[in-house]
Amino acid sequence: MYIFNEEKVLLTQLGDEGVAFDIESNEYYTLNETLFKIASGIKNQQSTPEITAILLQEYDISEAFCQEEIAKGIQQLIEKKIIFEKANV
Numbered sequence: 001m002y003i004f005n006e007e008k009v010l011l012t013q014l015g016d017e018g019v020a021f022d023i024e025s026n027e028y029y030t031l032n033e034t035l036f037k038i039a040s041g042i043k044n045q046q047s048t049p050e051i052t053a054i055l056l057q058e059y060d061i062s063e064a065f066c067q068e069e070i071a072k073g074i075q076q077l078i079e080k081k082i083i084f085e086k087a088n089v
Contacts, residue, residue, distance in 0.1 A: 001086045002074060004043035009082050011039055020082045029080055038073040042083050048074070 004011070010021045018036030020029040031039060034055065041051040048070055055066050077083045 001047070002042045002077075002083045003086045004039065004083050005081055006043075011036075011043060011082075013040075020080070022081070029082065034069065035073045035076065038070055039077055039082060042074075042077070 008023055010023065012019050012021070013036065016033040016036075018031040018039065020031060020039065021027070022029070037055065038051055041054065046054075048067075052063065052066050052070060055061075055070070056063060059066070061069075074083070078085065
């Protein structure tokens with residue numbers, strides 16, 4: 001499970017894309033449409049299967065490709081500290 005970094009990051013939609021603003025470093029990250037939907041889904045406490053289902057409805061792609069792209073997107077969001085992985089308790 002992933003958690004949106006609410007204390008440090010502001011997420012805003014700009015058209016189909018989005019921007020994440022890191023409050024601590026004053027850095028902006030432009031998120032493409034898909035990455036914004038992934039970040040928004042995590043912010044709204046959706047699971048990766050739920051996010052996958054949403055993207056599959058919107059795009060004409062295979063489930064395997066969708067899951068691969070979500071995994072890549074999640075990795076990018078973790079690297080930028082926009083989200084973090086919740087430890088299993």
